[in-house]
Amino acid sequence: xxxxxxxxxxxxxxxxxxxxxxxxxxxxxxxxxxxxxxxxxxxxxxxxxxxxxxxxxxxxxxxxxxxxxxxxxxxxxxxxxxxxxxxxxxxxxxxxxxxxxxxxxxxxxxxxxxxxxxxxxxxxxxxxxxxxxxxxxxxxxxxxxxxxxxxxxxxxxxxxxxxxxxxxxxxxxxxxxxxxxxxxxxxxxxxxxxxxxxxxxxxxxxxxxxxxxxxxxxxxxxxxxxxxxxxxxxxxxxxxxxx
Numbered sequence: 001x002x003x004x005x006x007x008x009x010x011x012x013x014x015x016x017x018x019x020x021x022x023x024x025x026x027x028x029x030x031x032x033x034x035x036x037x038x039x040x041x042x043x044x045x046x047x048x049x050x051x052x053x054x055x056x057x058x059x060x061x062x063x064x065x066x067x068x069x070x071x072x073x074x075x076x077x078x079x080x081x082x083x084x085x086x087x088x089x090x091x092x093x094x095x096x097x098x099x100x101x102x103x104x105x106x107x108x109x110x111x112x113x114x115x116x117x118x119x120x121x122x123x124x125x126x127x128x129x130x131x132x133x134x135x136x137x138x139x140x141x142x143x144x145x146x147x148x149x150x151x152x153x154x155x156x157x158x159x160x161x162x163x164x165x166x167x168x169x170x171x172x173x174x175x176x177x178x179x180x181x182x183x184x185x186x187x188x189x190x191x192x193x194x195x196x197x198x199x200x201x202x203x204x205x206x207x208x209x210x211x212x213x214x215x216x217x218x219x220x221x222x223x224x225x226x227x228x229x230x231x232x233x234x235x236x237x238x239x240x241x242x243x
Contacts, residue, residue: 002178004127004178004185004187005127006078006103006105006126006127006128007103008127009125009126009127009184009185010078010079010103011079012183012184012185013079013082013125013183013184014078014079014080014081014082015081015183016079016081016082016183016184017183018081018085020183021059021081021082021085024059024061025059025060025061025085025089026061027061027065028061028062030221030222030225031228031233031234032061032120032121034213034214034217034221035211035212035213035228035233035234036120036121036149036211036234036236037062037065038211039209039211039236040062040118040120040147040149040236041065041069043145043147043207043209043236043238044066044116044118044145044147046070047066047069047070047071047116048069048070048071049070049071049072050070050071050072050115050116051071051072051074051112051113051114051115051116052066052071052072052073052074052114052115052116052117052118053073053074053075053076053110053114053116053117053118053136053139054066054073054074054075054076054118054120055076055104055117055118055119055122055132055135055136056076056077056078056104056119056120056122056125056126056132057075057076057077057082057086057099058077058079058082058086059082059085059086059089060075060077060082060085060086060089060090060097060099062118062120063075063086063095063097063099064089064095064097066118067095067096067097068095071116072096073095073096073097073098074097074098074099074100074110074111074114075097075098075099075100076099076100076101076102076104076107076110077099077100077101078101078102078103078104080101083099083101086099087099104119104122104126104131104132104135104136105126105128105131105132105135107135107139110139113139113140113141113144114139114140114141114144115140115141115144115145116140116144116145116146116147117136117137117139117140117144117145117146117147118147118148119132119133119136119146119147119148119149120147120148120149121149121150121151122148123148123150123194124150124151124179124186124187124188124189125184125185125186125187127187129187129189130197133148133197133198133201134201136148137201137202137203137241140241141241142241142242142243143240143241143242144240144241145206145238145239145240146198146203146238146239146240146241147236147237147238147239148236148237149234149235149236149237150194150234150235150237151179151186151188151233151234151235152210152232152233152234152235153173153188153189153190153191153194153235154170154173154191155168155170155231155232155233156170156179156186156188156233157169157170157179158227158228158231158233159224159225159227159228159233160224162224162226162227163223163224163227168227168231173188173190174190176188176189191235194235194237195237198237198239201241202241202242202243203239203240203241203242204239204240204242205237205238205239206238206239206240207237207238208235208236208237208238209235209236209237209238210232210234210235210236211232211234211236212228212229212230212231212232213225213226213228213229214229215229
């Protein structure tokens with residue numbers, strides 16, 4: 001496996017085509033729209049006047065949703081093209097979102113502690129993911145909520161193997177490996193790896209969610225999307241900082 005650094009991963013994700021950023025600018029892609037966003041927003045609860053960090057905000061779609069629900073949002077994104085797109089959208093339709101260009105492992109001073117931190121589909125893309133998780137927890141208020149989403153470690157290749165075989169197949173789990181994507185690379189890590197690190201950082205788990213797709217939603221999705229009705233492709237975790 002390639003010895004990835006954060007800078008290498010950032011450069012890879014920063015090459016995301018403009019067309020893809022535009023297509024997902026409103027509420028993300030199909031999976032985020034139907035599986036991730038509803039659960040994530042329910043876990044966060046009432047956001048009115050709450051200070052929220054969107055850690056690894058990408059094109060800023062989630063930052064804009066959070067701001068629309070009354071949150072005071074700071075979005076951090078290291079990739080140049082993604083950061084520029086998010087800033088551009090804020091200039092077009094201001095929502096008082098502050099965007100900061102930085103690696104999550106090297107955050108500048110972001111001001112007062114946050115009521116909530118969201119890292120949606122970010123940790124799997126970061127080589128130094130433990131440093132990123134530590135930074136997310138560190139900027140929370142005591143009792144603050146940390147919500148993160150990852151590819152479900154047990155079903156990461158769900159869509160492609162379902163299309164090919166009509167079922168889910170895997171042959172390895174316990175070792176870390178690369179998951180190539182169209183624009184970047186994610187990294188497989190076990191479920192226990194994520195949850196044990198969360199505990200080590202002084203967080204108390206409050207909820208795990210493994211969302212499935214409603215059967216009547218598949219008509220709008222791509223070929224093979226019916227796999228998401230039967231097996232979870234995403235894991236959504238909510239925890240509170242206790243120290």
